[in-house]
Amino acid sequence: MSRVLTRLAAILVAVGLFFTSxxxxxxxxxxxxxxxxxxxxxxxxxxxxxxxxxxxxxxxxxxxxxxxxxxxxxxxxxxxxxxxxxxxxxxxxxxxxxxxxxxxxxxxxxxxxxxxxxxxxxxxxxxxxxxxxxxxxxxxxxxxxxxxxxxxxxxxxxxxxxxxxxxxxxxxxxxxxxxxxxxxxxxxxxxxxxxxxxxxxxxxxxxxxxxxxxxxxxxxxxxxxxxxxxxxxxxxxxxxxxxxxxxxxxxxxxxxxxxxxxxxxxxxxxxxxxxxxxxxxxxxxxxxxxxxxxxxxxxxxxxxxxxxxxxxxxxxxxxxxxxxxxxxxxxxxxxxxxWPNTPAQRLQSFNFQDRYVRHANMDVRIDQNVTSDDAKFRMRPGLAGTGTVSFESVNFPGYFLRHANYDFQLVYNDGSAQFAADATFRQVAGLADPTWSSFQSYNHPDHYIRHYAYQLRLDPITTATGRSDATFRLTS
Missing domain, CATH: 2.115.10 (Tachylectin-2; Chain A)
Structure with a gap:
């Protein structure tokens, strides 16, 4: 009887393995x-x-x-x-x-x-x-x-x-x-x-x-x-x-x-x-x-x-x-x-349209005809608030455009509230052309991202030149 039960168990195991395979x-x-x-x-x-x-x-x-x-x-x-x-x-x-x-x-x-x-x-x-x-x-x-x-x-x-x-x-x-x-x-x-x-x-x-x-x-x-x-x-x-x-x-x-x-x-x-x-x-x-x-x-x-x-x-x-x-x-x-599949984009200058925002040695400026990953960012939901944006580097993930003393650098996100505020902006209609974009500081709302002598800065905008300097287009 034990041999019969053993043989029956073996058959059941084999059937189970067949269906498993x-x-x-x-x-x-x-x-x-x-x-x-x-x-x-x-x-x-x-x-x-x-x-x-x-x-x-x-x-x-x-x-x-x-x-x-x-x-x-x-x-x-x-x-x-x-x-x-x-x-x-x-x-x-x-x-x-x-x-x-x-x-x-x-x-x-x-x-x-x-x-x-x-x-x-x-x-x-x-x-x-x-x-x-x-x-x-x-x-x-x-x-x-x-x-x-x-x-x-x-x-x-x-x-x-x-x-x-x-x-x-x-x-x-x-x-x-x-x-x-x-x-x-x-x-x-x-x-x-x-x-x-x-x-x-x-x-x-x-x-x-x-x-x-x-x-x-x-x-x-x-x-x-x-x-x-x-x-x-x-x-x-x-x-x-x-x-x-x-x-x-x-x-x-x-x-x-x-x-x-x-x-x-x-x-x-x-x-x-x-x-x-x-x-x-x-x-x-x-x-x-x-x-x-x-x-x-x-x-x-x-x-x-x-x-x-x-x-x-x-x-x-x-x-x-x-x-x-x-x-x-x-x-x-x-x-x-x-980590959604946000596209990598460049920020093109309005008044120097052959120049794009890029980082170099963690400093941020606009340079001519740059297509490398140094000039590519993913526009993330703002770190500090809804309805805002932050710019994360493509080739240095976790690093964001951040202002400090009104100058811009590429800085690693330390998770602090101060970092989040400094790296957050409101995307608004371009100050020089409403079909483009300008970016208003989250924690200094009277200041905007602009270039000056090709360096990226955070400044109040009061002149036509300033409005042009503070206008950009997101492009691939």
Missing amino acids: QSLTAPQQAAAADPGYLMVHFIGEGATNQQMYLSHSTDGLHWSDLNGGGMVLRSTIGTKGVRDPALVRSPDGSKYWIIATDLCISCGQDWNASINNGSRNLVVWESTDLVTWSQPWLLNVAGAIPDGRNAWAPEAIWDPQTNDYVLYWATNVPFNGKTKHRIFYARTSDFHTISAPQIYIDRPGAQEIIDTQIIEMPAGVGDYRYVRASGDGQITLEGSNSILGTWTDLGNLSGIGLTGAMVEGPMWMKFNGQNKWGLYLDQYASSRGYMPVLTTDPSNPASYQTQAAGNYNMGGTKKRHGWILNLTAAEESRVLAR
């Missing part, structure tokens, strides 16, 4: 009422592509670029480039951190230099609301590693056993006769200070490991509380019941035709309200960015299903090594309001 090839979109997903990523090489970008999805498979596909955070420190970001939310949801590789390939270092004498720092931003971010800071994680030569691909996960974060990353280091990338870890509670780094993952022989990401499993799924996916010549899966405990090799994804020679940068996500996970993989070998594979059991390599191109869409920009956050409804509302 069918559902994975044609995933259903999450209910419209469910909050969606936020991906932080970079998009390629070059100074502007190795910065922080955001994308949003309602179903975890079809992605839309936020902020018109433009960067949302720019590193102004270290190498002035960032890659491989992780987005960490505190357990109580009161803080968020973005931690990223301090690396700018083809805009400061080549690959050889970055491997053998790269930055030992990570770049970190902090936020309390997911939309207003601190200025970045450098966190030296590899400086204390003897002959540690770089710090790449950081990740972090909350450890409930010790009530802090396990921060882990790859460093190229000679050890035991082999110079290669190994995964190191340290503990931190604030991403300002860390414990002494220790080796976390070291593959045998000369095999390197650079990318690894851990996801926590709910009870009842698989045999492990944690599953990690790593780029180590394959996309290797391992399971453990403790973040710093013993990890069991579960196999790799070569059985579904995905090897480490093709893909890297594994990035997990959990589908809302479903026992289904996505593992996004960066198709670096073919320069195509991320693709998803889906599973109902991350610990079982045989359960993963690749997706037909028509079943997913990555949006307008190439998505590369990043992190996916399942949003709450409040987080989603804030994120979508902060």
